[in-house]
Amino acid sequence: MLLTGKNALVTGGGRGIGRGITEKLLAAGARVLVAQRQALDADLADNPNLFYVEANLADSGAPADIARAASELLGGVDVLVNNAGLMFEQPIEEMSEQDWDRMMILNLRAPVFLARELLGQMRRRGGGSIINIGSIEGLSANPEHAAYCASKAGLHGLTRALAVDLGRDGIRCNAIAPGWIDSDLSNAYIDAQRDPAGARLGLLAMHPVGRTGAPQDIGGAVVFLASDEAAFITGQVLVIDGGRTAKLPLPF
Known part of the structure; x- marks a missing residue:
């Protein structure tokens, strides 16, 4: 299997897109640590290769706590999937600074500092793969999504920057930009x-x-990007949207 012997951390990995990612990583042979606020349901919790740490990514101390759990439960991480995030619709004239900050904390700050906290583990294990779950809204925009679009565009930019900075350590960084995924x-x-x-x-x-799309569509791409089959791929944003952004709109 593609990921036998690999340890992965997935934020928000128990539901929605995150669950599809977790299930695909497990099927590919990885051991997976899920970090999220909610406990895992029985279907996931019974898997001997799946581990859980309770974490609220809005807390500034969460990345260090999660990294500590990854070390204790898995012995270190090879793959980080920054999946957890927040989305709300709000016109900019109604948006408060607190609303903006809440979006940026979950969608952008948490991935930055979780990657920072896990770098030592990846380096000790000889390298790794960071996969950020962005959005087609980091490339285009829906109405009243200013904060969400800005956070995902920032995550795409972070992906390229980390790819440049961490390549010398054998750590690759890519992003996936999902389109409409059923949940x-x-x-x-x-x-x-x-x-x-x-x-x-x-x-x-x-x-x-x-x-x-289905969550498993994103999970399959995560497995590929996490594997050695993608060893020469870094700094990329992979759009997975069923061709939606490739299709020009027509008025009829």
Whole structure:
């Protein structure tokens, strides 16, 4: 298997996109530590190769605590997946500094300092792979998403900077920019529209592949980027969106 002998840390790895990533990493032979606020459900908790640390990434001390747990539970980390994040819609004229800071703390500050805390472990293990989960909204924008778009664009920029700085240590850094991925939250968003059935049909029409994404679509890419098969890939942002951003919109 691609990741036999590798240890991975996934923030927010128990639900949504994070769960798809965790399941794919486990299937590829990795041992996985999930860091998040919520406890794991029974399906995940029963896996002997899966570990859990309770963490609130909004706390400044969380990265050091998570790194300590990774050392104690796994003996060190080869793969870091910065997946946990926050998204809200808000026009900029209504946004407070506290709202902005909350977005940046979870989506950008936490990945920076978690990477910093884990560098020593990766260096001692001979290198590693950092994979940041960005967004197509780091490349384009939906209405009233100024803070979210800025945080994801920043994460893409961080990815390139870390690739440049850490390559000499054998540590690669790449990002994945998902498009629409099915989850409880995204389905609730569609259901809240005035015409949910029409909204879903319109959404499907935006995707050349004829469907929206699944968490496992992102998980498969994470496995590849974490593996030695991607040994010459660093500093890249991989868009996984079913062709949505490749398709030019038409008024008919």
